[in-house]
Amino acid sequence: MPGGVLVVDFGAQYSQLIARRIRECRVFSAVVPHDAPPEEILALHPSGLVLSGGPASVYAPGAPALDPRLLELGIPVLGICYGQQAMTLALGGEVARTGAGEYGKTPITVRSREGMFHALPAEQCWMSHRDAVSRAPEGFTVTAETASSPVAAMENPQRRMYGVQFHPEVVHTPFGNDLLKWFLFEACDCSPTWTATHLIEEQVERIRAQVGDARAICGLSGGVDSAVAALIVHRAIGDRLTCVFVDHGLMRHNEGEQVEAAFGKHFGVPLVHVRAQEHFEAALAGITEPEEKRKTIGREFIRIFEREADKLKDARFLVQGTLYSDVIESGSRDAAKIKSHHNVGGLPEDMVVELIEPLRQLFKDEVRVVGEELGLPENMVWRQPFPGPGLAIRIIGEVTRERLDILRQADFVLQEEIRRAGLYRELWQSFAVLPAIKSVGVQGDERTYAYPIIIRAVTSDDAMTADWARIPYDILERISNRIINEVDGVNRVALDLTSKPPGTIEWE
Numbered sequence: 176m177p178g179g180v181l182v183v184d185f186g187a188q189y190s191q192l193i194a195r196r197i198r199e200c201r202v203f204s205a206v207v208p209h210d211a212p213p214e215e216i217l218a219l220h221p222s223g224l225v226l227s228g229g230p231a232s233v234y235a236p237g238a239p240a241l242d243p244r245l246l247e248l249g250i251p252v253l254g255i256c257y258g259q260q261a262m263t264l265a266l267g268g269e270v271a272r273t274g275a276g277e278y279g280k281t282p283i284t285v286r287s288r289e290g291m292f293h294a295l296p297a298e299q300c301w302m303s304h305r306d307a308v309s310r311a312p313e314g315f316t317v318t319a320e321t322a323s324s325p326v327a328a329m330e331n332p333q334r335r336m337y338g339v340q341f342h343p344e345v346v347h348t349p350f351g352n353d354l355l356k357w358f359l360f361e362a363c364d365c366s367p368t369w370t371a372t373h374l375i376e377e378q379v380e381r382i383r384a385q386v387g388d389a390r391a392i393c394g395l396s397g398g399v400d401s402a403v404a405a406l407i408v409h410r411a412i413g414d415r416l417t418c419v420f421v422d423h424g425l426m427r428h429n430e431g432e433q434v435e436a437a438f439g440k441h442f443g444v445p446l447v448h449v450r451a452q453e454h455f456e457a458a459l460a461g462i463t464e465p466e467e468k469r470k471t472i473g474r475e476f477i478r479i480f481e482r483e484a485d486k487l488k489d490a491r492f493l494v495q496g497t498l499y500s501d502v503i504e505s506g507s508r509d510a511a512k513i514k515s516h517h518n519v520g521g522l523p524e525d526m527v528v529e530l531i532e533p534l535r536q537l538f539k540d541e542v543r544v545v546g547e548e549l550g551l552p553e554n555m556v557w558r559q560p561f562p563g564p565g566l567a568i569r570i571i572g573e574v575t576r577e578r579l580d581i582l583r584q585a586d587f588v589l590q591e592e593i594r595r596a597g598l599y600r601e602l603w604q605s606f607a608v609l610p611a612i613k614s615v616g617v618q619g620d621e622r623t624y625a626y627p628i629i630i631r632a633v634t635s636d637d638a639m640t641a642d643w644a645r646i647p648y649d650i651l652e653r654i655s656n657r658i659i660n661e662v663d664g665v666n667r668v669a670l671d672l673t674s675k676p677p678g679t680i681e682w683e
């Protein structure tokens with residue numbers, strides 16, 4: 176995509192966030208691996224490069240190296256944290272192991288306002304590093320410093336090279352966005368013209384080339400991700416796409432029917448409804464370990480898709496609505512593995528279909544923008560995320576039909592009350608969890624020994640981090656009363672007060 180700014184990834188959890196911040200400025204951006212050959216990078220005609228941070232010390236054995244040829248492309252470069260350090264070493268400066276790291280909010284002193292700090296009220300930035308640049312390379316001016324970073328920022332306007340030790344992409348660097356804008360619009364001379372439509376056009380072209388005359392199937396869940404992925408592919412290859420909705424019996428109340436009605440009728444994309452409740456019930460019997468549950472569901476999902484693909488001649492491709500957050504949390508190259516999202520890490524190794532994942536570089540809120548652009552109805556665009564493995568990962572311990580019924584009913588009540596209170600859209604997710612314990616209660620003068628239901632409600636921008644939602648007490652009271660009165664087998668309601676990190680949004 177001509178005119179974009181590429182993020183060269185040195186293994187930071189933040190690489191995609193940088194790309195996203197750039198796209199928010201309406202400049203195209205994508206992440207490329209640090210060892211991508213310079214010819215490949217040049218072929219993308221970038222207007223600039225951002226070298227990302229990374230988890231390792233530049234001196235650690237096997238630390239991801241910066242190909243010095245990337246600094247000879249004649250386009251502006253901004254190095255962030257590890258990126259700045261790698262650039263410094265490549266250009267003959269020095270990086271020191273300072274011994275004392277800098278983490279979190281840090282006061283910063285600006286030394287020159289000639290370049291990137293022009294008109295920036297920079298007083299505080301967000302740091303996360305141990306090593307630090309101790310001597311800038313020749314030709315660079317040091318433009319900012321902090322207590323532990325003598326070179327918190329450096330610039331070489333002749334070569335259009337810039338480096339910062341802090342993280343402009345996180346909200347805790349209050350001037351970070353303005354600094355990125357300065358790099359995009361002043362240093363790289365980009366124009367703020369990129370929109371979600373460009374992404375659709377680009378993906379449509381790419382998918383046409385990938386699929387050729389073959390057919391594809393799409394696993395539709397009813398959520399916004401798979402719906403948007405399906406519509407993009409449908410735009411690319413028309414009726415050679417068939418959507419398959421596998422009802423694994425782990426859906427919420429009435430969800431299967433809603434998916435069929437909404438997607439099949441509204442969009443006119445061929446839809447096969449596979450009823451596989453009993454199949455999954457048998458596959459999950461006796462399984463209590465979360466990763467085993469996830470892998471089992473992922474594997475059975477794919478097997479069913481493959482069977483359906485076999486029935487459709489030439490369906491060699493499988494469309495998935497995988498998002499960037501699914502990819503990073505399943506452990507990409509250098510990032511730590513948190514859990515296997517069923518559509519990434521849970522895939523069997525001998526899978527015979529090829530994947531099409533048009534949303535792999537996007538965050539949820541970006542997908543929603545694309546969805547609106549594609550004309551998806553508002554209630555689908557704004558549906559709260561629901562995990563592929565469904566209610567199975569909200570039932571701690573064994574998934575049985577009885578426990579599924581309890582959770583589904585409790586979840587239905589909770590959703591109804593959250594919507595009634597007008598909170599549905601402002602919460603990232605709100606749902607019920609069924610733990611594997613029982614407690615004693617008393618109902619109508621009778622002793623009960625039954626399950627509790629845990630209410631989990633979070634706010635988030637992108638699922639990478641989340642905070643527990645402050646739901647008003649009177650709404651919690653109504654939810655609790657209704658769940659206990661209406662759901663057999665439940666005698667207690669608890670509230671989860673954990674942010675992410677240290678918790679994850681789902682319980683398994």
Ligand code: XMP
Binds near residue numbers: 504604678679680682
């Ligand atoms: P966690 O629990 O990792 O979840 O904080 C982050 C977001 O991802 C959703 N999630 C999944 N989505 N397949 C999906 O499609 C999965 O296996 C999966 N696991 C978690 C979760 O609901 C939250 O929005």
